[in-house]
Amino acid sequence: MPELPEVEVVRRGLARWVARRTVAEAEVLHPRAVRRHLAGGADFASRLKGQIIGEPSRRGKYLWLPLEGAHASVLAHLGMSGQLLVQPHDAPDEKHLRIRVRFADDLATELRFVDQRTFGGLSLHDTDDNGLPDVIAHIARDPLDPLFDDAAFHTALRAKRSTIKRALLDQSLISGVGNIYADEALWRAKLHYERPTGTFTRPRTAELLGHVRDVMNAALSVGGTSFDSLYVNVNGESGYFERSLDAYGREGLPCRRCGTPMRRRPWMNRSSYYCPRCQRPPRAVPA
DNA sequence: CCTAGAACCTGCGAGC
DNA sequence: TGCTCGCAGGTTCTAG
Numbered sequence: 516m517p518e519l520p521e522v523e524v525v526r527r528g529l530a531r532w533v534a535r536r537t538v539a540e541a542e543v544l545h546p547r548a549v550r551r552h553l554a555g556g557a558d559f560a561s562r563l564k565g566q567i568i569g570e571p572s573r574r575g576k577y578l579w580l581p582l583e584g585a586h587a588s589v590l591a592h593l594g595m596s597g598q599l600l601v602q603p604h605d606a607p608d609e610k611h612l613r614i615r616v617r618f619a620d621d622l623a624t625e626l627r628f629v630d631q632r633t634f635g636g637l638s639l640h641d642t643d644d645n646g647l648p649d650v651i652a653h654i655a656r657d658p659l660d661p662l663f664d665d666a667a668f669h670t671a672l673r674a675k676r677s678t679i680k681r682a683l684l685d686q687s688l689i690s691g692v693g694n695i696y697a698d699e700a701l702w703r704a705k706l707h708y709e710r711p712t713g714t715f716t717r718p719r720t721a722e723l724l725g726h727v728r729d730v731m732n733a734a735l736s737v738g739g740t741s742f743d744s745l746y747v748n749v750n751g752e753s754g755y756f757e758r759s760l761d762a763y764g765r766e767g768l769p770c771r772r773c774g775t776p777m778r779r780r781p782w783m784n785r786s787s788y789y790c791p792r793c794q795r796p797p798r799a800v801p802a
Numbered sequence: 803c804c805t806a807g808a809a810c811c812t813g814c815g816a817g818c
Numbered sequence: 819t820g821c822t823c824g825c826a827g828g829t830t831c832t833a834g
Contacts, residue, residue: 517827517828518827518828521827547810547811576828576829592828592829593827593828594811594827594828594829595811595812595826595827595828595829596811596812596813596826596827596828611812630811631811631812631813632810632811632812632813632826632828633810633811633812634810634811634828634829635828675804675805676804676805677804677805677806681805681806684828686828686829693827693828694826694827694828695827696827740827741827742826742827743814745826745827746827763827783806783807784807784808784809784825785825785826785827785828786825786826
């Protein structure tokens with residue numbers, strides 16, 4: 516469940532079902548799922564054994580489980596298709612089960628990392644004084660973080676020689692935004708995805724950030740966006756924000772604001788959805 | 803240094 | 819029915 520609201524839904528589930536439990540055993544079933552753990556799957560499993568899980572944290576699309584008293588954390592990224600599920604011991608293994616974590620208690624549930632496309636994974640890393648895993652130091656704060664610096668974002672945005680959607684997806688500028696919420700926020704702000712970042716005024720940036728936050732909070736309040744069973748919370752349940760999407764996936768459907776048929780354009784090996792009337796392309800950029 | 807584009811994977815649905 | 823193609827919510831590497 517790739518973008519910020521979906522990852523936050525997972526974080527909350529882990530806080531409820533996994534925090535404060537002691538790891539009995541970890542089992543790595545696919546090496547690609549721990550490829551960011553450079554010491555390998557056996558090292559990952561042995562270092563996790565016996566550790567007590569702390570309160571889960573998140574920045575953007577990354578989430579991590581601190582190991583109590585260890586200055587280290589289990590870092591998780593779901594990639595395109597990763598799931599963290601809390602399942603009963605006796606539930607049959609999922610087809611794409613990659614990592615299993617058993618606990619030393621009698622709750623009869625285990626944590627499973629399931630990932631069809633294996634772009635995601637788990638890894639163990641040292642944490643800095645703020646509890647942040649060292650390998651994500653380059654990831655910017657996300658727009659729901661109280662310490663996100665709007666003014667600094669505006670300055671960095673203006674300094675870019677790029678276009679607005681690329682900038683929104685740049686996790687070192689602002690984290691947590693992916694293809695869905697970028698299109699949704701741009702639609703709300705009536706901005707074309709190829710508007711040059713250099714054209715943004717301070718009020719324009721503020722307005723866009725407001726829409727990014729609004730759409731993420733709205734998605735969060737209904738459990739995130741799920742088109743299918745790939746995007747679920749730790750209990751395997753889907754969110755309901757799909758029905759509230761105004762842009763993403765609406766090619767040919769009337770714009771909810773002006774009725775003009777929405778368009779889809781190939782963009783960066785994926786798609787951008789927009790209203791050709793509400794979101795006018797910048798000059799010299801073909802519609 | 804920066805930016806744009808391709809690569810990394812598996813599975814699904816559409817079209818032939 | 820079965821094949822091929824295009825597409826999928828992300829990150830990272832390479833080429834320019």
